[in-house]
Amino acid sequence: MDSIIFDLDGTLWDPIDTVKDAWNEEVWSRRPEEKELTREDLEGVMGLQLEGVAEKLLPHVEKEEREEILYACFSRENDLLSEQGGRLFPEVEETLQVLSENYPLFIVSNCHDGYIEAFYEAHGLERYFKDYENPGRTGLSKGENIELVMERNGLKDAVYIGDTSRDEKAARQADIPFYYASYGFGEAENYERKVEAFSDLKSLV
Template identity: 40%
Template sequence: MPLHFDSIIFDLDGTLWNATESVTKAFQKAKNSVDYIHNDITLADVQAVTGQPFQAVYHRLFPTLPAEQREEFSALCAREELAHAQQYGGTLYPEVEATLRYLQSRYRLFIVSNCQVGYVEAFFEHSGLGHYFEGHQCFGTKMLPKADNIREIVAQYQLQAPAYVGDTRGDLEASQKSGVPFIFAAYGFGTLAPAEAELRLQQFSDLQQLL
């Protein structure tokens, strides 16, 4: 692991902000518009799948739904999720802007998320933090896994020593596959043993001490 990073790539949900309340409302609105989803979609349901690849979310939430209906419902949820993200946004974790301001003076900053197209832009609009980030990539652009999107950011911006900050096992695995050191946001939605992720944050502002 390099002793010096030149850039930091961030996950979004569970790392920079928590938008699960607005996403839950979006999914519930989509559920109310069809007659084949009978159980309410709860905040706990959404938190359990936050950060997973787009299609994996619906396979996990609705494993018995026929493929055609799952595809239709995922499209409805995606539309409502983006509309709710644009209208209501999410809640930034404490000290995010102050920490980004500190980091921007020392590192190049990016976002790679498993979200749909337009979601990162909604984050920028609601948070007012877009000017801290040099670039971003998401699953919805090319339907590529997170590891590939991390590699694309590294190649596109010619990063020499990046690190990836995320909060789930999927983030850890994407970092490993892309060959990028991982920093675990332990305050987010995932759980990792200390031996799995030695670099970890109990709060976002810990980055100022770590880096």
């Protein structure tokens, strides 16, 4: 193993309470008749790209308006996350410090542009990571973005750590091992290693 690539939501942090506030505020400003989005609603779309999020949360809204609302939500979400942050999983920073002294670390997330930067700004963790990527910048799938980060940084023996079957699929597409963060939001069945708490990753050193 020469490097570690992380998913973000459900792996490094839980941003849902902050995201929920931002989305409800933005949606109600445009469509006050909409029902309140719940934590459960947002857990169900974590890790999806734009089209999937739109179809799940606002299926009854016309596509053009739906996408306009979502981009406004993403912008408000970035602002609020930069200010308030999310909930880091226990011992994230301590574990990242240990890992970064032994491996280069990276983030590949299915998020919009500016989201990873908001995570960095809120929690001051940018110094632990060498590079990151997302479909908001590239338009690529998660698997393709993992491959892009590997190629860009000359990685030959990376592992990917995430919390969903979609993360597992992305790791398989990039032909690298998948470590399943079972404490996160999703489920996965086929993995090389199960991680029950983020601090367990210290054992990789």
